[in-house]
Amino acid sequence: MKLRDIMTDGVDTVSPDSIIADAAELMRDLDVGALPVCDGARLVGMVTDRDITIRAVAEGRDPKKTRVSYCMSPEVLYCFEDQDAAEAEELMQQKQIRRLPILDRDKNLVGIVTMGDLATRADDPEGTERTLREVSEPVPAR
Numbered sequence: 001m002k003l004r005d006i007m008t009d010g011v012d013t014v015s016p017d018s019i020i021a022d023a024a025e026l027m028r029d030l031d032v033g034a035l036p037v038c039d040g041a042r043l044v045g046m047v048t049d050r051d052i053t054i055r056a057v058a059e060g061r062d063p064k065k066t067r068v069s070y071c072m073s074p075e076v077l078y079c080f081e082d083q084d085a086a087e088a089e090e091l092m093q094q095k096q097i098r099r100l101p102i103l104d105r106d107k108n109l110v111g112i113v114t115m116g117d118l119a120t121r122a123d124d125p126e127g128t129e130r131t132l133r134e135v136s137e138p139v140p141a142r
Helices: 020-030 049-059 085-095 115-121 125-136
Strands: 034-039 042-048 099-103 109-114
Touching (some): 034 109, 042 099
Antiparallel strands (some): 034 042
């Protein structure tokens, strides 16, 4: 099954110049914990509720003045919409990630795949169970 068949499309995004208070409000309204950060349709990062909390608020940054670019993660793993869902599951297992942006071959954001998408739409329940187990495995202390 191709990722385009199971991904959630029409994903809300924020720009790197958005303020984190607006990003947090959007997360609350959408009931999500992460948002893709895009410059137009081009994916440039991801920002999570944890990024905002740890990288900005805990440092005393003003949420009404701090830009998303300050606390987002710019190195983002992704897959292409024409890749097989099993490839996304493998990447999610290896890197212990719960959501994966999906791009077209021009590298524009077209959707996102989450553990929920895999669980409810993929055709390999055993693979999805394995992915959840791997993603949830504690990382050894460094």
